[in-house]
Amino acid sequence: MLRNYFITAYRYLTRQKGYTLLNITGLTFGMACFLLIALYVVDELSFDAFHQDSDQIYRLLETKTSGEGKTTKTATVAYNVSAQGEKSFPQIVASTRSFGMGRANISNPANNNVFYDDFWMGDQNFLKVFSYPLLEGDAATVLQEPYSVVITPEIALKLFGDKPAMGELIQTDRFPTPFKVTGIFKEIPSNSHLSIRLLFSEATMHSNAEYAQFIAKDWTGNGFITYIKTTNEASIETLTANLNKLAKANRKEETGQRLISLQPLKDIHFHSAEIENNLGRTGDIFYVYVFSIIAFFVLTIACINYMNLSTARSAKRAKEVGVRKVIGANRSTLMGQFLTESLLIAGISLVFATLVVHFALPAFNEFTEKKLSLDTTTDIRIWLGIFGVTLLVGILSGSYPAFFLSRYRPYEVLKGVISGERGNLSLRRMLVICQFTLSITMIIATLLVYTQLQYVRNKNLGFDKEQLVIVDINSGKVRKGAETIKSEYAKLSQVKSVTVSSRVPGEWKNLMQVKVKSESNPSADGTDSYILGVDEDFTNTFAIHLLQGRNFNPGAPADSMAVLINETAAKALGIQQASEQLIDIPAVSNGGVASPLEKPMKARVIGIVKDFHFQSLHQTIAPMILAHYSNPLQYIDYFTVRLSAENAAQAISQLESILHQIDPAHLFEYHFLDEQVDLFYREDIKRESIFIASSFATIFIACLGLFGLAAFTAQQRTKEIGIRKVLGASVGNIVTLLSKDFLTLVLISFIVSIPLAWMAMHQWLQNFAYRIEISWWIFALAGILAISVALLTVSFQAIKAALANPVKSLRNE
Incomplete structure (x- = not known):
């Protein structure tokens, strides 16, 4: 039929x-x-589901509630929350911690192949918690020894070509001693919230006396992205309560409230948009x-x-x-x-x-x-x-x-x-x-x-993003020679203006946040504000409008403690006219947790600038402090060069040549700011x-x-x-x-x-x-x-x- x-x-x-x-x-x-x-x-729905026992893996989060009731959540916690928690609670099978040290110069000492990549360190339990498969190496030991590193096949090919990578050395500018390749990942799935390409052993740090002293007492910091793997029958509510009791017992009295919570691994991709210090891109x-x-x-x-x-x-x-x-x-x-x-x-x-x-x-x-x-x-x-x-x-x-x-x-x-x-x-x-x-x-x-x-794409951002070339400062030599490089850049015929700054509008990295107080702003904790370190040419180069007051004076040491503020900050601080009034910056906000400065920064407000969008249009404009680049909180990270429309390629070649006169080994990294802003969307x-x-x-x-x-x-x-x-x-x-x-x-x-x-x-x-x-x-x-x-x-x-x-x-x- x-x-x-x-x-x-x-x-x-x-x-x-x-x-x-x-x-x-x-x-x-x-x-x-x-x-x-x-x-x-x-x-999208199967993000991180490929790990063995993925339902038993959790990321530790910390929620900070200030005295005024403001709540922030961060994906980083103190070292001992998990280190001591693993020892104290049998429900935790294993814990692992990782932390970043920014972008590092990565090279093969045997040749001139050099590039920049994110420098991440992980402890020896990383591959005990996560089941990333290895092409080569033993998952139980690859991160056990100091100065060992696990890399992806892409990095192996980039550094060593067709030559076997196992046992080879990788040099970085973070440590004088090279790292030995002890393992090679299989290609990490694209539906993993972690996209680490090089993972250096955290055991390397244990020989550092300051680091050992720090982690022994670290109950209040927010420096470590931490994961735990629990037993199958573990009660997450009970474990969460126990971790909070443990943390509270070892912390000094604080204003506000801090609570540890456990985020299921499979929730990270879709439920981390509002979490600070989150690693990787989030989904929706x-x-x-x-x-x-x-x-x-x-x-x-x-x-x-x-x-x-x-x-x-x-x-x-x-x-x-x-x-x-x-x-x-x-x-x-x-x-x-x-x-x-x-x-x-x-x-x-x-x-x-x-x-x-x-x-x-x-x-x-x-x-x-x-x-x-x-x-x-x-x-x-x-x-x-x-x-x-x-x-x-x-x-x-x-x-x-x-x-x-x-x-x-x-x-x-x-x-x-x-x-x-x-x-x-x-x-x-x-x-x-x-x-x-x-x-x-x-x-x-x-x-x-x-x-x-x-x-x-067409909205006025409050600054002119066209024809701006951002040149990264990735070495101490370049940073020390910044005045000379800037001066030489300014002499080029295609260069209209040039400035140095710690960050730039349209920033894709984390922007530093600080607490700010003024006489007109009696808040106990202070106003949360972003801060950029800039020089006197910043407003001109970015075409940011100065509404009132004055700009930084060129070469004036007295202005090192002067600041410009945006309209939103002026309103929050109750400042209507910039008249050299003093403001206090008592703390730096790291992941929503205010870290008091040993010596609070006292600054003078010399000008108010028109609001400009330094983040994407998904966010509202927040208070912004433009501090002098010699301020004690930051150092410069970028040159920003405004070029004329013609012969841009020739101008960029000249910019590279000038930078290499100061540091020949420094890789020249640049991008156009308008393209970077587009990446927000x-x-x-x-x-x-x-x-x-x-x-x-x-x-x-x-x-x-x-x-x-x-x-x-x-x-x-x-x-x-x-x-x-x-x-x-x-x-x-x-x-x-x-x-x-x-x-x-x-x-x-x-x-x-x-x-x-x-x-x-x-x-x-x-x-x-x-x-x-x-x-x-x-x-x-x-x-x-x-x-x-x-x-x-x-x-x-x-x-x-x-x-x-x-x-x-x-x-x-």
Whole structure:
């Protein structure tokens, strides 16, 4: 029976080539889009799940509540919270700590291959807690010895080429002694929140007396990213309470409150956006939901196409059903036949969709910065899910046609009387409305995403980001020779201005935060403020407007304790006029925890600058202190050079040459600030592209169905059109006649989609502190686009029918 179903289905589909092609194209397109988005979503949801016992691994967080009630959460804790906790509580199987020492000069002592990379140290338990597989080395011992390092294959190739890396030495500028390669990671999965490429042994530090003394007493700091692995039966609530008791018993009395909490490893990716000192990029569960909905939108539209086209052709198959029933076929047999047809089409579509995904994945991976695959190496659960979805698509898309067609009564269809056509027509109209509602909602969402990101790209940031080259200061020699380098830079003909600073607006690294007090600001803890160390040319180079007061005087030692503040800081501190009033900076804020300075910094406010965006537009402008670069809290990290538009490449070469005169071994690192600022919105741009592609997919698939329905309608009304033309109807009259019903359905869809799109996009815009208003013209434009595309789709068939010779359609009458 099953074999007969497939043979019959194959014969029918090959006879109806146009109908089959439309269905397979729509389902292929829908399934390919669904598979790509599904692979992306599955990868996001499986972050850090590849570790053995991942459900038993937790990251330690610390929540600090100030005396004024302000709460901050950090992903770093004191050393002894876990070190002593592991000894005290049997629920902890193992703990591991890592900490960063900034970017370091990495080199192979045997050659001149030098580059910069993040310098991370981890203890010997790192690979006991985490199950990162090794290509070479023993996980139990690779980080046990001082001056040992585990690297990725990428780093091994970069440093040693094709030569075996095990046992080779790596030199850094953090320690005079080179590190020995004791292990090589397998390629670290892209869905890991840790993306360490070199991991140096923390045992190296144990020979340092100051470090040993520090960790022995460290109960209050926030220097270590810490993870614990618990027993399977451990009570997390009890363990959390015990860790807090242990920490509190060993800390001195403090103002405010500090609490330890345990964050499940699998929660880190999606639930760390507001956590300070978080390692790695974070995800957004909101977009996982959004993209999941989009994937089902596209697939649903493709299934609706099949239903519509199948039921539209019901009259063509009515006599087939009648004859089959007369010779003994029952309803279940007919339903099996029609479901087999839909499953066959779904299966063929899956094959084509898989091929499309295979060829699209390299570009998709590059775009999303992932390593997705759909081949023999793909998790069997994903393949089972794909086949399950295909089966579901085949059943859903074929279910209504099967139920509808199989219910015909033989005596009715053989007489030419088909019941239920009105109900069928109503359902088909509803399905078209559903299709275009989803499609227009996607178009509106895409237009709003595009408009918001254009707003972000073009918004006045309060400084001029164009033609600014940022040159990194990565060595002591360059830092000591900064005045000389700056002076030589300023002499270049293509250089308009140059400045040095500790950080820059649009900063991608952590900005230092401080507590600030003034006479007008009696807060017990002080105002939280960011701080930059800058020189007298900073405001000019960045085109930041000085509202009142004065700038730093060049070469004036007296200004080393002077500061400029932004408007937000002036308001928070109660300063209306810059008049050399004193402010106190008693503490540096590290991860929300205020560390008192041995000697509070007393500064004079000499000027107020207009607010400028030193972070992304996702955040509101915060108080900012522009201190003189010789302040006691910071040292300079960057040259910023404003270039003229012509001969930029030649100017950059000259900048490199000047820097190498001071330090020939120093790697010249630079980037354009506007490109760096754009990276703030890298994830938003990806999402914009996915929205655009999904919108195209939904409208394309919907129009495929509309094209098929229009063709079938024109075919059904061939004789009517012939009679109308004979009676004097024009081509325009015929086109209007055939188009108006479909356009009415699209117009209804547009009306239904407006509130749906508004609610969804209003929620999305809340992610931006600075955002556009949702304007009526976006909805109008989406409606015009949808109606225009639908009109073009229907008009092709309508015009073709209107231009046909009526003699051909009427000769059989």
